[in-house]
Amino acid sequence: xxxxxxxxxxxxxxxxxxxxxxxxxxxxxxxxxxxxxxxxxxxxxxxxxxxxxxxxxxxxxxxxxxxxxxxxxxxxxxxxxxxxxxxxxxxxxxxxxxxxxxxxxxxxxxxxxxxxxxxxxxxxxxxxxxxxxxxxxxxxxxxxxxxxxxxxxxxxxxxxxxxxxxxxxxxxxxxxxxxxxxxxxxxxxxxxxxxxxxxxxxxxxxxxxxxxxxxxxxxxxxxxxxxxxxxxxxxxxxxx
Amino acid sequence: xxxxxxxxxxxxxxxxxxxxxxxxxxxxxxxxxxxxxxxxxxxxxxxxxxxxxxxxxxxxxxxxxxxxxxxxxxxxxxxxxxxxxxxxxxxxxxxxxxxxxxxxxxxxxxxxxxxxxxxxxxxxxxxxxxxxxxxxxxxxxxxxxxxxxxxxxxxxxxxxxxxxxxxxxxxxxxxxxxxxxxxxxxxxxxxxxxxxxxxxxxxxxxxxxxxxxxxxxxxxxxxxxxxxxxxxxxxxxxxxxxxxxxxxxxxxxxxxxxxxxxxxxxxx
Numbered sequence: 334x335x336x337x338x339x340x341x342x343x344x345x346x347x348x349x350x351x352x353x354x355x356x357x358x359x360x361x362x363x364x365x366x367x368x369x370x371x372x373x374x375x376x377x378x379x380x381x382x383x384x385x386x387x388x389x390x391x392x393x394x395x396x397x398x399x400x401x402x403x404x405x406x407x408x409x410x411x412x413x414x415x416x417x418x419x420x421x422x423x424x425x426x427x428x429x430x431x432x433x434x435x436x437x438x439x440x441x442x443x444x445x446x447x448x449x450x451x452x453x454x455x456x457x458x459x460x461x462x463x464x465x466x467x468x469x470x471x472x473x474x475x476x477x478x479x480x481x482x483x484x485x486x487x488x489x490x491x492x493x494x495x496x497x498x499x500x501x502x503x504x505x506x507x508x509x510x511x512x513x514x515x516x517x518x519x520x521x522x523x524x525x526x527x528x529x530x531x532x533x534x535x536x537x538x539x540x541x542x543x544x545x546x547x548x549x550x551x552x553x554x555x556x557x558x559x560x561x562x563x564x565x566x567x568x569x570x571x572x573x
Numbered sequence: 574x575x576x577x578x579x580x581x582x583x584x585x586x587x588x589x590x591x592x593x594x595x596x597x598x599x600x601x602x603x604x605x606x607x608x609x610x611x612x613x614x615x616x617x618x619x620x621x622x623x624x625x626x627x628x629x630x631x632x633x634x635x636x637x638x639x640x641x642x643x644x645x646x647x648x649x650x651x652x653x654x655x656x657x658x659x660x661x662x663x664x665x666x667x668x669x670x671x672x673x674x675x676x677x678x679x680x681x682x683x684x685x686x687x688x689x690x691x692x693x694x695x696x697x698x699x700x701x702x703x704x705x706x707x708x709x710x711x712x713x714x715x716x717x718x719x720x721x722x723x724x725x726x727x728x729x730x731x732x733x734x735x736x737x738x739x740x741x742x743x744x745x746x747x748x749x750x751x752x753x754x755x756x757x758x759x760x761x762x763x764x765x766x767x768x769x770x771x772x773x774x775x776x777x778x779x780x781x782x783x784x785x786x787x788x789x790x791x792x793x794x795x796x797x798x799x800x801x802x803x804x805x806x807x808x809x810x811x812x813x814x815x816x817x818x819x820x821x822x823x824x825x826x827x828x829x830x831x832x833x834x835x836x837x838x839x840x841x
Contacts, residue, residue: 384670384673384674385673385674386670386673386674405676406676406677406678407676409674409675409676410676412674414670414674416667416670416671417667418666418667418670419666419667420666420667420668420670420671421668422588422592422668423666424592424595424596425588425591425592425595429588429591432584432587433584433585433587433588434671435584436580436581436583436584436585436587437581437584437585437671437672437675437677437682438577438581438675438676439576439577439578439580439581439676439677440577440580441577441580442580
């Protein structure tokens with residue numbers, strides 16, 4: 334089966350600054366892959382390449398088997414994205430935001446409306462559908478963004494530091510929601526984070542540091558007997 | 574092209590309209606601005622400035638009548654800049670990313686945004702023209718129909734210019750500068766407020782600058798259309814500038830070629 338996401342030998346630079354160095358990684362179908370790295374490790378640059386905000390000039394990125402450079406429409410249609418920065422129109426309601434998003438994927442209103450109810454129920458926000466985004470809490474607006482990312486039934490969810498700025502309870506909810514979706518809907522997720530607590534021993538783990546992949550494997554294997562934090566610090570040389 | 578293009582276009586238009594409706598202050602400002610010019614500035618200038626018969630007018634006209642097409646173009650100029658301002662804002666909030674990860678091609682997404690902005694500007698223009706009619710500015714009745722294609726083209730050109738500028742601007746703060754360096758010079762160095770031959774009397778250089786200013790041609794295209802004539806030179810200039818600005822904007826927003834590719838940070 335073709336993997337949900339395959340990245341082969343991708344490098345990227347901003348002038349003299351090399352943001353990514355020969356990055357390769359795979360997200361298998363129905364799996365939660367954590368992308369762990371400190372701020373500035375290159376996570377957001379990698380996400381910008383996968384979402385085609387920048388073009389990858391070296392290497393290949395495939396989403397569901399579709400080369401992002403050759404078949405951008407096919408690849409982008411299979412992606413659901415939750416960006417690090419808030420990306421909903423604050424003065425519109427959740428439903429209006431979701432309808433707008435559906436139209437950007439070419440889904441007409443009559444098909445979008447029932448689907449919107451469906452995804453809002455999944456993230457437990459159906460009763461808030463007609464609330465303006467300004468009226469939502471941080472955790473609610475994150476969940477609304479996840480609902481939006483799911484709207485067009487993507488194969489791969491990209492979440493870029495989705496829990497940043499949330500309190501402990503909301504953070505746990507958003508993470509649990511994402512894991513539940515993977516189990517139920519057979520979507521895959523690439524979850525970028527710098528918080529080790531969010532990673533389970535059974536997760537697939539990629540450690541990104543200074544633009545390069547240091548390790549890629551099962552979280553439990555990488556953590557070893559000393560725990561993930563120790564292993565991460567040893568690998569990256571970052572002092573706690 | 575993917576199926577559902579019409580759905581995407583309507584969705585983008587609906588968002589622009591909803592946002593416009595939600596910001597009633599914006600509509601009011603867009604309407605008050607030209608009315609202040611018409612009611613106060615033009616009334617004062619009427620006594621100072623004598624106008625001879627210039628095409629497309631067949632008789633002597635009052636200054637208010639002369640300045641109306643210029644004010645119509647001003648509405649579109651502000652609207653074009655405002656929609657590009659919203660692009661810069663979208664980029665800062667992340668809403669731009671939502672637009673750009675859509676599977677539709679970029680030129681189509683940008684074009685849809687552009688057309689949606691023009692529709693909003695035309696609503697503003699007709700509201701202004703209706704009020705101006707009560708002020709005694711009464712172009713031929715068919716002129717109101719004939720001006721539609723001119724409004725579409727000039728609106729597209731000015732919107733495309735805004736789109737291009739928005740791609741080149743990093744932050745909202747820089748945008749205030751653009752207002753000063755783009756809107757005011759374009760408006761004053763044009764035929765919106767005074768006919769070009771008048772300009773020639775005071776400064777031939779300024780006259781030449783006005784003559785090549787694309788905004789002058791937007792104004793003249795609208796002025797002639799409102800009086801059921803076509804200014805072919807202006808039509809050609811507006812079409813050329815439209816193609817140029819839109820092409821440049823698509824280039825700038827293209828991940829393969831544009832300036833974003835090598836820019837640290839990019840659209841946050």
